[in-house]
Structures are given as structure tokens and as C-alpha cells.
Amino acid sequence: MKEDRLTITMPVFERKNFFLDALESAINQTVKCKILVIDNCSSHDFFEKICIEKNVSYVRNESNIGLFPNWNKCMASASTEYAMILQDDNILEPHFVEDFQKVLDKYEDIDLYYTDFYKMDLNTRVKSNHNHIYPFGYFPNGMNVIEYAIEYDLGLLYSIIVKRNKFSQYYYDFHGSNDWLWIYSNIKNFVVYGNRNRVINYGTHNLQDSSNNNTHVQCMLTLGYIYDKVLSETKGLSKDSVVKAKYKANAAMLKFFCIVSKEKLSTILSQSNIYSNYLYDFLTTHRFYKIYSY
Numbered sequence: 001m002k003e004d005r006l007t008i009t010m011p012v013f014e015r016k017n018f019f020l021d022a023l024e025s026a027i028n029q030t031v032k033c034k035i036l037v038i039d040n041c042s043s044h045d046f047f048e049k050i051c052i053e054k055n056v057s058y059v060r061n062e063s064n065i066g067l068f069p070n071w072n073k074c075m076a077s078a079s080t081e082y083a084m085i086l087q088d089d090n091i092l093e094p095h096f097v098e099d100f101q102k103v104l105d106k107y108e109d110i111d112l113y114y115t116d117f118y119k120m121d122l123n124t125r126v127k128s129n130h131n132h133i134y135p136f137g138y139f140p141n142g143m144n145v146i147e148y149a150i151e152y153d154l155g156l157l158y159s160i161i162v163k164r165n166k167f168s169q170y171y172y173d174f175h176g177s178n179d180w181l182w183i184y185s186n187i188k189n190f191v192v193y194g195n196r197n198r199v200i201n202y203g204t205h206n207l208q209d210s211s212n213n214n215t216h217v218q219c220m221l222t223l224g225y226i227y228d229k230v231l232s233e234t235k236g237l238s239k240d241s242v243v244k245a246k247y248k249a250n251a252a253m254l255k256f257f258c259i260v261s262k263e264k265l266s267t268i269l270s271q272s273n274i275y276s277n278y279l280y281d282f283l284t285t286h287r288f289y290k291i292y293s294y
Helices: 019-027 046-054 067-077 096-106 143-152 178-189 213-231 239-259 262-269 274-285 287-293
Strands: 006-012 034-039 057-060 082-085 090-092 112-121 137-139 161-163 192-204
Touching: 006 019, 006 067, 006 096, 019 034, 019 046, 019 090, 034 046, 034 067, 046 057, 067 082, 096 112, 096 192, 137 143, 143 178, 143 192, 143 213, 143 239, 178 213, 213 239, 213 262, 213 274, 262 274
Parallel strands: 006 034, 006 082, 034 057, 112 192
Antiparallel strands: 082 161, 090 192, 112 161, 137 192
8 A cells, every 4th residue: 555545643741551452463564554643642652752752743732632533634734645543552464555455445435434343352352252243345335334333232433544634524522422423423424334353452451541431421412412413304214213212312412411420410400511411301391200219
């Protein structure tokens, strides 16, 4: 692959534990591409020193701009036709880029590309399966992915490869599943390819953001929003799919109310963003949840 076609970007902040393994998995690809590390103003120079040693492009933000704004900066800073975000706790298999090249050689019009993956305990390096179900193959539009998400639940990794001129930005006024929000809000307009090869290892460990209870609560709210206000309102869906999407939105919101604290609920309702507005409207239209929340 020509190096002007793909950039693997890595947003980093503070956490050193797994960075080197993730970076080397990008460096040691059988087919090379550009690599860019963007440091969200960490309190140390660990990332910079490693990047200098490995001859990898490095940028340091002048201040901490937030997680999703830094993801947006990663995508905007890539100079290649395609770009992706690799988290500092995910490990690529050596032929990840090579697989993408083979697909691109066959389907030049791909806007969004994803692969299957393993879960990997980063302490023991033991791999395990996951329970997500994806559609694999070539799709002239992403409606197949939307239909699978409604039927089998959301589940695409953020380690997607996107054509840069098709990427807008991740929503960042609320810390939730904003990667999925962007994917499912836009994928119906994209030419998509799903690779069934498991060429990404999704790292699991006790420091990951998803293990934080506040993050889990907020992500459950965003899932309800995505099912209700994005997927169920997608033009071209069958009535059956709309009903299923609404059902899954309610299921996600039930889980949200089961785990959210009174203080957290009040905090979210005091904010002004698409998710807090959705929560307010949901409570207004669903009397049971309104009484339950009281």
C-alpha cells in the first residue's frame, strides 16, 4: 500500500501501560502506512520519547482538549486518503493493513471498513471471543449494518477505517458512545466493507474507560438515544425494524434507570446536550420512568 493512502492515528493521554505494544503493532505491519500520535497534553514526556526513538510522527496539544475533540483532531490531522483511530490499549495483528489493502484493491469505492476482533486480557495476553454479530462482505450502502444493529445489538469497534472526505466529527458535548453515534448516523450513506478476519485485539484491563461506572451509565443513555432517535428514524427501514429499534431503546433506558444514581440523574438533567434533552423528553413521555426516577 502506498503510504499516502492510510494513516493510523493514536490519541493518547497520561496512561503509559500499554502504549508501546499498541504502537509497535502499528509499526510492525507487513504492509506499511503512516502513523501519527497525538498527545492530549499529558503531564510527562513518555510518549514523545518513544515516538522519537521509533521515528513516529508526534504532536502534543497545548492543553487537554477532551477525549472526543482529540479523536476529531486525529482524523483531521491525517493527510492520507483513509485514516483510523487506534487506541493505546488495542493491538493490531501484523496483517491488519495488508488485509485492508487487498480489499481496497478489489473495491476502490469503500468509504468505511471494519473487521472482526478478539478480546485480549492485556495482563495475561489470553484471547477470547466476543458476542457481537456483524454483517461481513461488501455493501453498496450501510443499511445492512443498521439492520444487523437493530436485530443483534450495536457493536462496531471504533477501530474503523474511514475515507477522510467522508468523516465529519464525533459529538463531544457529552462523554458517551459517540463513536457509535457517528457510525450509525452516517453509515447508511457509505459504501461499506466488513472483514470477517479477526485482525484487531480489543484490550481488556482494569484501567479502561468502559470499566468506569459513570462512563457505563452515560453510555447506556447514549445507546437508548441511538436506537430511538437514530436507528428507528432511518429512512427505508421496515416497520418491523422500527418496532425492534424502539423496543431496544426502551430496554437500554430501563438498564440506565437501574444503574444511574439520583445525583447522576440530576446532573445529566441539568445539562444541555442531545442526550440530556432526550432523557428529559423520555421522562416526559414515559410516566412509569418519571415516577420511578422520583
